Amino acid sequence: MRGKILLLFFLVFSMPGLMMAESGENLWLRYEKVSNKVLDEYSGLKKIYVEESSPVIEVAQNELMKAIKAMTSVDAVVNKKLAGSSILMGVGLDEKINIQGLKDRLKNCGPEGYVIQTIGTGSDAQVVITANSDAGVLYGTFAFIRMLQSEEDIAAINIVESPKYELRLLNHWDNLNGTVERGYAGHSIWWNREKIFKVLKEHYQTYARANASIGINGTVLNNVNAAPEVLTDEYLEQVVRFANLLRPYNIKVYLSVNFSSPAVIGGLEDSDPLRDEVREWWKDKVEEIYEEIPDFGGFLVKANSEGQPGPQDYGRTHADGANMLAEALEPYNGIVMWRAFVYAPSGDDRAKQAYTEFVPLDGKFHENVIVQVKNGPVDFQPREPFSPVFGAMEETSLMIEFQITQEYLGFSNHLAYLPTMQKETFESDTYVKGPGSTVAKATDGSLFNQKHTAIAGVANIGRDTNWTGHHFAQANWYAYGRLAWDHTLRADEIGQEWLKMTFSNDSAFIDPTLNIMMRSREAVVNYMTPLGLHHLMGWSHHHGPEPWTEIEGARPDWLPKYYHNASESGIGFDRSESGSNAVEQYEEPLASMYNNPKTCPENLILWFHHLPWDYTMSSGLSLWDELCYHYYDGVEEVRLMQKKWDRMQGMIDEERFEHVRHKLKIQSREAEWWRDACLLYFQTFSKMPIPAELERPVHDLDELKKIKFDMTHHN
Incomplete structure (x- = not known):
């Protein structure tokens, strides 16, 4: 009986599509087993030579050994000899290893940059991780681990990096x-x-x-x-x-x-x-x-x-x-x-x-x-x-x-x-x-x-x-x-790195999920504050829409009305020369570009201009119709995100899949809340209909104004 139970356990947890539940506590440092196609290449990482240890170098060494063990099942050991080691790590290796140009490359690394380079081929290949400081070795080690997690080819690495900010x-x-x-x-x-x-x-x-x-x-x-x-x-x-x-x-x-x-x-x-x-x-x-x-x-x-x-x-x-x-x-x-x-x-x-x-x-x-x-x-x-x-x-x-x-x-x-x-x-x-x-x-x-x-x-x-x-x-x-x-x-290459380390190296999962990520912020802009609108959120909690909020005794610039200035004459904050003249603080040609609504980027037009509801946008639509379409596009984008995510079921662990699905359901509902609250409120000023081809709002304005946001729900 015990043998049957063990066999069943092995079959269940080795079947494709069935994964152990995950809580997310390990972030992007999960160190999952690499696929069979790269296992042979990575399994050669058996020995590590460390040039002069320190608390920082020790952290780097232990992290590398932990990652190799988890991803390849190989127990890497520290080698006391420089020759024949799979990985050489430390400060000043340019003095001990004859690599053409290494010294010059290190000069360009600054105090925290690093060089990662493969030398030799086959069983004699070595990966060198070196820098001008222990910190540089630490960062180079994590960069190398990132390559392993992403199942990249390590046969011919030649990387020189240094941080842009101190x-x-x-x-x-x-x-x-x-x-x-x-x-x-x-x-x-x-x-x-x-x-x-x-x-x-x-x-x-x-x-x-x-x-x-x-x-x-x-x-x-x-x-x-x-x-x-x-x-x-x-x-x-x-x-x-x-x-x-x-x-x-x-x-x-x-x-x-x-x-x-x-x-x-x-x-x-x-x-x-x-x-x-x-x-x-x-x-x-x-x-x-x-x-x-x-x-x-x-x-x-x-x-x-x-x-x-x-x-x-x-x-x-x-x-x-x-x-x-x-x-x-x-x-x-x-x-x-x-x-x-x-x-x-x-x-x-x-x-x-x-x-x-x-x-x-x-x-x-x-x-x-x-x-x-x-x-x-x-x-x-x-x-x-x-x-x-x-x-x-x-x-x-x-x-x-x-x-x-x-x-x-x-x-x-x-x-x-x-x-x-x-x-x-x-x-x-x-x-x-x-x-x-x-x-x-x-x-x-x-x-x-x-x-x-x-x-x-x-x-x-x-x-x-x-x-x-x-x-x-x-x-x-x-x-x-x-x-x-x-x-x-690039934002997309960073997103791809994170997805590989956090979820899966499977392109069938990565490609559609990365598409969700890359489109998500614009979706939020559209269903919250399109065309340069801003600060429409509840004045204290900053979460839900409250463009109508009035607080007796509050400073005007605490409240949404200060920013959207909606009235029967139009909407937007006039920061042109005829308004607050905030455009003056920008260099030319930006000042002139922002000052003119015809040249101002339309994704910021209501940041810099107060315009009439019937103002003609570049699309040929009135400002009111353009605003409506943006709000509706934002909601539709979130619904599309939901559909795309639903197709990911079975490609990752069920616990995190369901967590994200639940969050997207909340996001979809709140996107509708944002759309309806803003458009129904602004419509009281524009007196213009929502375009006929768009679905009707699912809420009533009076109902929306009664919603009280519960902060404890989010903490």
Whole structure:
């Protein structure tokens, strides 16, 4: 009987199409068995030579051995001799291996790049992974593992890579009480956890491995709306533990700090950045941190925005505040990342505020200050033009800030592949030094002589078993890291990598699923905010549509009506010369192009113009009809995503398949909610019918206005 049970077990779990259930907790580091067609080639990876070990090199070595074992069933061993090894890894191998041009290639790698090269053929073949630093070897090792996971040919590798940005960070908006602001995958992985640290060590190592695999080298542990208490002994003790755990993965820790900390926790009468007593307090606090964390990265600061304290409270400038902190950090090579998200009640167009406050300060920041600028001029909308600050500050290090968590794109309920948005920003031309002056070049050091280059992504990570709440939201974490390493990569090739490592190498699965991913963000734009509309979301939760919202006593620019300006005369925000003149902040020819509705890109036309409902679009349709078709196209796209995904059943494990199918069902329902709410509300102004060939709305406007969004459903 026991033999029959074992035989049945073997048959069931070896049958095609039947897979073990998966939770997603291993992210893209699953290390599944490679197919038989490449097994012979990979099974030769039996020996590893390591040139001088270190904690970082040890991580790389152990990861490689783990991956080889899992993918090929081969127990790789460490070989003490250089000759005859299958894989040679370490710093300075150019001094021991005679490979023509290797030394020159390493010179082009910088401090964290790497060279991967195959030398020899057949049984004598060796794979060399070398770099100028232990970190470079770590990243090269993960790149090689990625090739194995994707079942690529390793017989003739010749790769030289280096990161485009020096600092590649995740920003966690995690609060000390364990909640996560704009987080949709459970509570904080860092704060207010009941389990003892030793129990959670493996969990944190998975986080560290995942980030190292995509080249992320820094993490900000707490919310930009920072609690001063994070700088007290109670919390700094925890920061020390996190720093020690992440260090072997070449990840530095950073903290968001509250500008009023000297007064709130230091007992000073104020936090004026030009007062000697305040400056000394920060210097003492920084010294205290570096005594325990010698490689501490530095501070992230949100100041004088949305009620947060800052130097302007004392009549000082952003530069005064940032430079005070920079002076305290400078002896330790620490960095100040000062956010340009300034959202104060100025009375002017919110889209203009960052440029207005920061561009006049160009050249006044210390060298270890980096101004952190959101990708768009407002606030992580499904589509925005790039922020005009990019390219406008030639003497200041600027870093771009993307949001990985989907605050305005359906939270963790909607499939929205974000690299298409990020590439749109990277490739936007600022024209600041003529054609080709892209946002990427304005931030990666190739256009201006910046002291530091950096990029930040607001993390979508929480305590959910699959880390991100939606299995496909993992792709946005992965893709952010890959683009932070190399912004020239294509969104589709990154998506293909992720699918192979996360689900399957089968093209029958990859091709249609990649098509879903690549079309998903535009679908979200269409059913939420087409043609340049923005901020139609509920004013507090930012999820569902509330274009009608009115809150007594609220600032106008907190509410959707401020942005869509719908009336019987038309819709849209006038940022032309006759309106707020935000177009003036862009270089020519962009300023003139955006200023004229006939030349303004139609996917941004209502961002820059208030137009009548019967305005004729390039399609020949009226603006109202064009708007209707976009909203309906968005819904139809999600329905098509559902149909395509249903065909994937049996190609991957049932647990993740059903999870995604359930999420797509929610997304389809909410896409209809968005379409009907926006169109029925705007129709009260346009007085125009929805085109006859389109299906009738499935909701009633009065019914939609009564929907109350339950935030607990998403946390």
